[in-house]
Amino acid sequence: MQNRGEDWRNQLQAPPRDNRLKTTDVTATKGNSFEDYYLKRELLMGIFEKGWENPSPIQEESIPVALVGRDILARAKNGTGKTGAFTIPTLERIDSKLEAIQALLLVPTRELALQTAQVCKELGKHLGIEVMVTTGGTSLKDDIMRLYSTVHVLVATPGRVVDLANKGVADLSKCNIMVLDEADKLLSHDFMPICEELVTKYMPRNCQKMLYSATFPVTVAQFKDKYMREPFEINLMEELTLKGITQFYAYVEEKAKVHCLNTLFSKLQINQSIIFCNSFNRVELLAKKITELGYSCFYIHSKMQQAHRNRVFHDFRNGACRNLVSSDLFTRGIDIQSVNVVINFDFPKNSETYLHRVGRSGRFGHLGLAINLITYDDRFNLYKVEQELGTEIKPIPPAIDKGLYCA
Template sequence: MDDIIPPSGDSAESPSPSTVGTPRDFSGLPLPPGMLDNLRQLGYLAMTPIQDAALPPALQGRDLIAQARTGSGKTAAFALPLLCRLDPRRLAVQALVLCPTRELADQVTQEIRRLARFADNIKVLALCGGTPMRPQRESLAHGAHVVVGTPGRIMDHLQRESLALEALDTLVLDEADRMLDMGFHDDIAWIASHCPRQRQTLLFSATFPDGIASLAQRFLHAPTEVRLAERHAAGKIRQLFYEIEHPARLQAVVTLLRRYRPASALAFCNTRQQCRALVELLRAEGVDALALHGDMEQRERDQVLIRFANQSCTVLVATDVAARGLDIAQLEAVINVDVTPDPDIYVHRIGRTGRGEAEGLALSLCSNADRRRVAAIAQAVGFEPAWQDGADLRDGGAAGDAPPLRAPMSTLMILGGRKDKIRPGDVLGALTGEAGFTREQVGRITVTDQITYVAVARAIAPHAVRRLSAGRLKGRTVKVRALED
């Protein structure tokens, strides 16, 4: 998993106090003093609604079914109970968290590591597809307390007997509805059958399709159910719908971006071809854009997400592979280039913005034929569509002469990572020490096993490449280049 320094203390799932009533703090829970101190240091000042509802029964050891969307603080809602049950002196897998995607698994791993800082030597390991098996087997051989992974890769390790679950105390199913959508029901059942019967099982899901009840009946014992009425606060996400002919949609996206000028935006397309076409157009119009879709190799997807999260890319154009499991801090806008017929997918798409206390903007482009889809979504979700005049989007409107949207940062790739003992502080020190740059010119630093990524202010990127290449990092020279398209 990646070691990360966010630019200003952002985390994968930043806590935010409830806006309903007076939020309770964590001191009223039966948590160890060291854990409470760590929570305060991490900025967990008050429980979110899902934490307030789920933590008491989970800390009592009860099985749990909880409705919670990404960004609601759900990671802490299951991480704190599993960490409380751990015996750090016993180097065996005592908790397993199943996630639908590698992106979500990586974010969950990062957050559990942060929450585990109160105790020494708690080892949290991510096991996901798209990366070689051998390093994962070696890491498992050295021992781990918590494993976070995708069903397919967890099954691979169980079949190869590189992963043992005899000591398991806690099983977590995160975004269970998404795992069912992806066809993982039988895989989850197979993995659960390899877990001890005496365990705690925590199931988190944004929606409750029929398959959730089936899973709960098979694998949970007398679970407590937590269903929160809130999904995405209607007042926090401004939803606007523009009627425009399908051939004009891509150019309309350019106009919307220039009109609203979000610092970061996520544009959803229904097809990979549409993604590629939109990215090509945006770049031609001076917008820093990247694509994320299923045809890409895992390494490419990882780099795209790193660059988008560290502000080296203004617009991420994605298929619904990015609709769940991504938690991008301070995402200002979501654009639905194509209307989805599925209300749940629509909710998950627009839910990437308007996180915590922030407000968000959701813009949807629709043809006249899409109006029935929009009406069905509005009825299912419970809002009144705000239709806008799409006529002025066709020719660029008043925003046609606006300056291009350039990302403020540029990402440098350093050939060397955790295997070379490189840590984020080493990179920060090299840039702000001998290289002479300021802390404000350095953004997010992400360290993987073999590669390190650092965001720097775009204006200094060429100078930073030269200074890092000419200097030394951890006592040796390293190869550095800027990631450009």
């Protein structure tokens, strides 16, 4: 088909092209273009102005199916374009003249809600679509006031949207699209009852449901069988679990971890790094140690006030600091492409957490490095993670080739 946007597309001030090496989970496409999906001209403008030139594999598989209203169960590696896979067809199907919530995008954390809402606003800026984000830990009164004006797309964490629906403020009766991003987390024991309440009490019966995640535990299958109508299944995870991310471990005693980290900082070429700990107390203690060593460092965890968390996330994303110490709060869907090194200061207890942590590097096909500090007590968990993810975590060499994780 002829490029209907060609006349204005060339005039857009596109961001500079990223020429870094990319992995096949974003480059092995069918060769489709966004124009092939007959999207509205205004939506195409938003896509190209954001610098998205062609769809990634998950977008190629997902967008045409979502556009015809089918339920979707999609599994793809973190950082391969899942957000675009559901926001583009969602925005295409919104009627901006209908003053009602028409799409609910559920996410498990406040940070991911803010990020997803921002993508929606950028892609839909020429469509006249109103996007609202609502999460726990923010002013309920402000959200109630906002809902008195037009909202087309609601990006939310589950507890807050149920609260607003219970109060009769968020009317979801015309909401025909429901997306669960990081579905494995949303359908865990913490969130499952709330998500089921939303589906059974407030959403239209024939609402389109789209689930996206890198891992699909039993709870997702149960939700699928109970609430989805013959969902179209997409699985791009057969061989792509940790593609592009080189993984090493360093065998150390607990008391030597900070010294080991200091050595890594001096030897690695870090654009930005995220360093994970298993508790919020250890996050704060480690951040203090790193600062004392003379390195720039922020920290973030779930016990911090929301305004502080938002500021840290915003500043780190904008490059104000090179290193971020985090609890597992930060493992879900956070997309910061300049992060090229992840360090597990504390090794995680299970393979799912490992997958999501390490997936913070190597975003959208770029190369990344994961280094794990392993104590004697971690040795069985290391073996278990390798077996369950079908991956190899090698002993750290004396020198790490920069070509493995740098542009």
